[in-house]
Amino acid sequence: MGQRTPLFDLHLALGAKLVDFGGWDMPLHYGSQVEEHHQVRRDCGIFDVSHMHVIDVSGSGAKPWLQHLLANDVGRLQSTGRALYSAMLDTRGGIVDDMIVYLTDEGYRLVVNAATGAKDMAWMNAHLAGFDVQLTHRSELAMLAIQGPLARHKIAELVTQARAELIHTLKPFEGQQQGDWFIARTGYTGEDGLEIILPSDQACSFFNDMVGAGISPIGLGARDTLRLEAGMNLYGQEIDEQVSPLISNMAWTVAWTPADRDFIGRKALEAEKAKGVESRLVGLVLEERGVLRAHQVVRIAEVGEGEITSGSFSPTLSKSIALARVPMATGDRAEVEIRGKWYPVRVVQPTFVRHGKALI
Amino acid sequence: MSNIPADLRFAESHEWARLEADGSVTVGISDHAQEALGDVVFVELAEVGKTFAAGDQAGVVESVKAASDIYSPIAGEVVAVNEELDGSPESLNSDPYGAWIFKLKPADAQADLAKLLDAAGYKAAIGE
Numbered sequence: 001m002g003q004r005t006p007l008f009d010l011h012l013a014l015g016a017k018l019v020d021f022g023g024w025d026m027p028l029h030y031g032s033q034v035e036e037h038h039q040v041r042r043d044c045g046i047f048d049v050s051h052m053h054v055i056d057v058s059g060s061g062a063k064p065w066l067q068h069l070l071a072n073d074v075g076r077l078q079s080t081g082r083a084l085y086s087a088m089l090d091t092r093g094g095i096v097d098d099m100i101v102y103l104t105d106e107g108y109r110l111v112v113n114a115a116t117g118a119k120d121m122a123w124m125n126a127h128l129a130g131f132d133v134q135l136t137h138r139s140e141l142a143m144l145a146i147q148g149p150l151a152r153h154k155i156a157e158l159v160t161q162a163r164a165e166l167i168h169t170l171k172p173f174e175g176q177q178q179g180d181w182f183i184a185r186t187g188y189t190g191e192d193g194l195e196i197i198l199p200s201d202q203a204c205s206f207f208n209d210m211v212g213a214g215i216s217p218i219g220l221g222a223r224d225t226l227r228l229e230a231g232m233n234l235y236g237q238e239i240d241e242q243v244s245p246l247i248s249n250m251a252w253t254v255a256w257t258p259a260d261r262d263f264i265g266r267k268a269l270e271a272e273k274a275k276g277v278e279s280r281l282v283g284l285v286l287e288e289r290g291v292l293r294a295h296q297v298v299r300i301a302e303v304g305e306g307e308i309t310s311g312s313f314s315p316t317l318s319k320s321i322a323l324a325r326v327p328m329a330t331g332d333r334a335e336v337e338i339r340g341k342w343y344p345v346r347v348v349q350p351t352f353v354r355h356g357k358a359l360i
Numbered sequence: 361m362s363n364i365p366a367d368l369r370f371a372e373s374h375e376w377a378r379l380e381a382d383g384s385v386t387v388g389i390s391d392h393a394q395e396a397l398g399d400v401v402f403v404e405l406a407e408v409g410k411t412f413a414a415g416d417q418a419g420v421v422e423s424v425k426a427a428s429d430i431y432s433p434i435a436g437e438v439v440a441v442n443e444e445l446d447g448s449p450e451s452l453n454s455d456p457y458g459a460w461i462f463k464l465k466p467a468d469a470q471a472d473l474a475k476l477l478d479a480a481g482y483k484a485a486i487g488e
Contacts, residue, residue, distance in 0.1 A: 017398075033424050034399040034450075221398065221424060289446070291402055291422040313401040313424050320402075339420065339427075 022115025033221035044148025053117035061131035073255035089265025142203035147193030190230025434472035436464030
């Protein structure tokens with residue numbers, strides 16, 4: 001038996017089919033993964049993401065410590081509520097984890113991946129020396145994501161007036177405390193929406209309120225196809241300790257300036273850049289019928305080979321899409337081997353769908 | 361609890377087989393199989409004219425989750441494939457016993473079908 005979120009029994013009551021995700025028993029879908037995917041693109045849906053870890057950072061050294069720990073620069077966060085996406089690197093430039101960092105009144109709030117929480121805490125604790133920093137793992141909190149074009153509108157009608165006002169005024173990629181809820185306009189689907197961090201003992205009743213208001217629960221299956229269409233990395237698929245952000249479509253998250261900010265992994269990334277970055281993460285589109293899958297081999301004529309990191313059927317595009325790591329010189333065509341046969345694919349920018357619209 | 365029609369025979373690999381009045385055998389996948397696969401998005405069909413031994417790989421069903429081989433439950437020659445699955449692969453989910461995949465001209469229908477599970481045997485095999 002895996003770990004369970006506070007909503008586990010509710011998922012079962014709603015007919016969830018379960019899947020193991022990083023040691024957690026989570027809903028895969030509640031009937032049809034494809035229908036849930038469409039529901040989020042066209043209306044909105046709720047995800048239980050309480051398996052993700054919330055870590056609060058406080059103390060006078062919080063800012064310089066995070067500026068040392070993370071490849072992106074928390075110094076760029078100018079006012080409470082602003083957020084940034086960052087990799088946490090090891091000294092070789094490998095990605096220990098990716099996360100969202102919010103600037104809060106008390107310090108910073110980090111939201112890291114489910115399967116990596118314990119590893120992250122160990123890594124962070126091992127790098128605390130010399131900094132006045134307190135880390136608090138907020139395992140007593142639950143986290144719900146409500147995603148889709150109608151998400152903010154529908155949620156605002158179910159919460160207190162103060163929370164509704166905040167939901168209406170939040171800017172994209174901003175998160176603010178409101179009473180004992182932390183409400184952020186962030187997500188992992190390529191749609192507008194919210195992520196709400198709240199006390200576990202309130203999560204079930206709020207989830208029930210949303211379901212009662214006709215908002216569909218959405219499983220991890222649709223979460224994966226939604227993030228894939230949005231071109232977002234999944235830790236353990238696109239990224240891990242063996243790859244650097246420079247070959248993972250994350251170069252934009254590495255803050256090179258100020259030049260004297262000595263973050264962990266900086267020297268390795270500088271050496272990689274000086275030598276010439278060798279590969280990149282691209283999108284693939286299969287025009288023929290079939291389904292691209294992780295670990296299939298990608299062949300690029302006169303250039304070399306690559307590998308699919310995530311592949312599936314795109315419900316929005318009604319064709320198969322994938323993320324793949326390929327040699328830097330790859331052009332706009334490649335081939336993928338599926339069950340011993342080579343299929344032509346288009347190579348595209350790895351954002352397939354954004355705000356309900358096809359970009360490819 | 362999945363639907364297991366009493367008039368069909370089943371392979372342990374979750375295909376069903378139905379002996380038709382004209383002597384052909386129609387093959388599909390069980391309700392339990394479609395449930396486990398999740399939303400089916402593509403079916404790779406066998407070629408008409410191909411000959412299978414019982415247990416030969418006879419196509420692939422791709423769901424959003426994974427690709428699964430389908431196996432011929434009996435020996436025979438493929439005489440028809442369900443081309444409608446090209447346009448509506450999801451009918452394997454919505455109507456698993458109506459949405460057939462291929463039809464065989466069996467080599468030895470009686471002997472081969474006798475080796476398959478009946479509804480009660482299949483029900484036990486899938487732990488229901």
